[in-house]
Amino acid sequence: MELVVLESAENIEFKEGIDLLDCRDIKPCTGCAACWVKTPGKCIIKDKAQFFSQKIKNYDTITIVSKLCFGSVSYPVKRVLDRCVGYLDTFMIKDEDDIRHGKRYNHTFHLNVVFYGNGTEQEKNEASQFVKAFCKNYFVNSYSIEFVSAFNTAFILLGGKKIDPNLEETRDILIPKIGEVEKPKNSIAIINASPRGKKSASEFYSNKLIEICNKLSNNEFKIDKYYWGTTRPINPDEIMKFTMYDSIIICFGIYVDGPPSHIIQNFQRIDAYLYQYMKNHTYGKLGSNIRDTKIYVLANNGLIHGNQNIHSINFIKNFANKNKFTWVQGIGIGGGPLYANPKKDIIGDKNAEGVYKKLEEFSINILNYSEKISYNDIYTDAHINLDDYLNIINNIWKFALDKNKINK
Numbered sequence: 078m079e080l081v082v083l084e085s086a087e088n089i090e091f092k093e094g095i096d097l098l099d100c101r102d103i104k105p106c107t108g109c110a111a112c113w114v115k116t117p118g119k120c121i122i123k124d125k126a127q128f129f130s131q132k133i134k135n136y137d138t139i140t141i142v143s144k145l146c147f148g149s150v151s152y153p154v155k156r157v158l159d160r161c162v163g164y165l166d167t168f169m170i171k172d173e174d175d176i177r178h179g180k181r182y183n184h185t186f187h188l189n190v191v192f193y194g195n196g197t198e199q200e201k202n203e204a205s206q207f208v209k210a211f212c213k214n215y216f217v218n219s220y221s222i223e224f225v226s227a228f229n230t231a232f233i234l235l236g237g238k239k240i241d242p243n244l245e246e247t248r249d250i251l252i253p254k255i256g257e258v259e260k261p262k263n264s265i266a267i268i269n270a271s272p273r274g275k276k277s278a279s280e281f282y283s284n285k286l287i288e289i290c291n292k293l294s295n296n297e298f299k300i301d302k303y304y305w306g307t308t309r310p311i312n313p314d315e316i317m318k319f320t321m322y323d324s325i326i327i328c329f330g331i332y333v334d335g336p337p338s339h340i341i342q343n344f345q346r347i348d349a350y351l352y353q354y355m356k357n358h359t360y361g362k363l364g365s366n367i368r369d370t371k372i373y374v375l376a377n378n379g380l381i382h383g384n385q386n387i388h389s390i391n392f393i394k395n396f397a398n399k400n401k402f403t404w405v406q407g408i409g410i411g412g413g414p415l416y417a418n419p420k421k422d423i424i425g426d427k428n429a430e431g432v433y434k435k436l437e438e439f440s441i442n443i444l445n446y447s448e449k450i451s452y453n454d455i456y457t458d459a460h461i462n463l464d465d466y467l468n469i470i471n472n473i474w475k476f477a478l479d480k481n482k483i484n485k
């Protein structure tokens with residue numbers, strides 16, 4: 078049995094024997110982990126994706142058709158991927174020099190991914206790496222990846238009957254009024270973009286970053302903090318406001334090897350919005366404001382190695398390069414939740430020393446940016462033995478399941 082996942086299945090028909098999943102009206106994952114510790118195997122958000130992680134086991138082939146977005150899938154497709162993590166078991170297993178979630182079901186499938194739309198070689202390469210990482214995560218036994226220029230081509234390739242697809246990403250984007258003023262110097266916007274907001278590991282790391290930047294600069298920088306939640310996407314005024322900062326640091330934890338879906342949505346919107354703006358205005362001051370806005374990423378992840386954040390960092394890098402922002406650097410922190418304890422400072426914690434040092438290096442690069450330097454991304458791991466980390470994490474899962482009286 079085959080499933081085809083489409084951003085929109087409006088007016089689309091396929092030959093018999095193929096199930097369609099239309100990604101419209103699916104809500105974003107909020108990172109509550111209920112599908113691992115409260116209702117194992119199913120999501121608690123009540124929409125058509127609620128039982129999806131259980132349904133995957135009915136299919137031997139899954140085909141995903143997605144717009145290529147900065148080296149990733151588009152946000153409607155990513156919503157499905159993020160909402161399906163309950164397909165994986167709650168407990169972690171050891172896998173070579175890493176850990177990952179085990180299998181909940183004795184099941185595997187073949188995955189086809191068809192990306193449509195224009196993209197650079199770098200974006201295509203990144204998208205392939207992302208799919209590969211996803212396959213490892215989801216125990217996919219074989220996969221194929223194709224890039225085609227238009228959705229219609231992808232649709233015909235799959236044997237579709239009618240061609241009338243529509244993904245009106247820009248439908249509700251309005252033309253703004255501002256964007257023609259000089260921006261103030263030494264201004265930094267730090268965005269906690271985690272779906273978990275103030276309860277997130279990103280809250281800890283973004284606050285730590287502000288603290289270190291203030292200390293190293295003697296409070297000479299104006300640092301503003303923002304949140305990107307899952308309840309509403311970014312609006313045009315907010316987009317224009319961000320072009321008024323010298324530096325923007327986007328902080329979040331990775332979901333299924335990439336940014337959570339609402340972050341992809343916001344970047345798709347910014348991209349579509351700036352395109353629309355340029356069609357109606359001269360580039361002028363906004364153009365130089367964009368070029369002068371430096372973009373950074375602070376990503377953290379649950380598994381032990383920080384380089385798992387590479388796809389999240391590359392996603393934002395590809396967005397920045399496409400839209401002519403100045404991409405500078407990303408930092409990826411492995412074992413992110415381990416050190417993100419606001420009650421226990423990482424200064425003085427021997428295990429966290431390495432992470433703190435890297436955060437300091439990252440802060441120095443934000444404060445002393447020079448266009449003459451080419452910055453490499455920074456990756457730092459959970460500084461703890463693999464077996465110990467596996468034990469710690471599995472004890473946390475066990476504790477949460479026990480608390481919810483779930484016997485597993």
Ligand SMILES: Cc1cc2nc3c(=O)[nH]c(=O)nc-3n(C[C@H](O)[C@H](O)[C@H](O)COP(=O)(O)O)c2cc1C
Binds near residue numbers: 162276280330377381
């Ligand atoms: C839906 C979901 C998917 C996740 N996928 C991954 C993953 O692919 N790799 C990983 O290392 N951690 C993964 N994690 C763990 C998060 O990256 C980790 O908990 C991180 O600290 C979350 O950051 P935040 O609290 O700032 O949102 C996932 C968590 C959730 C809820």
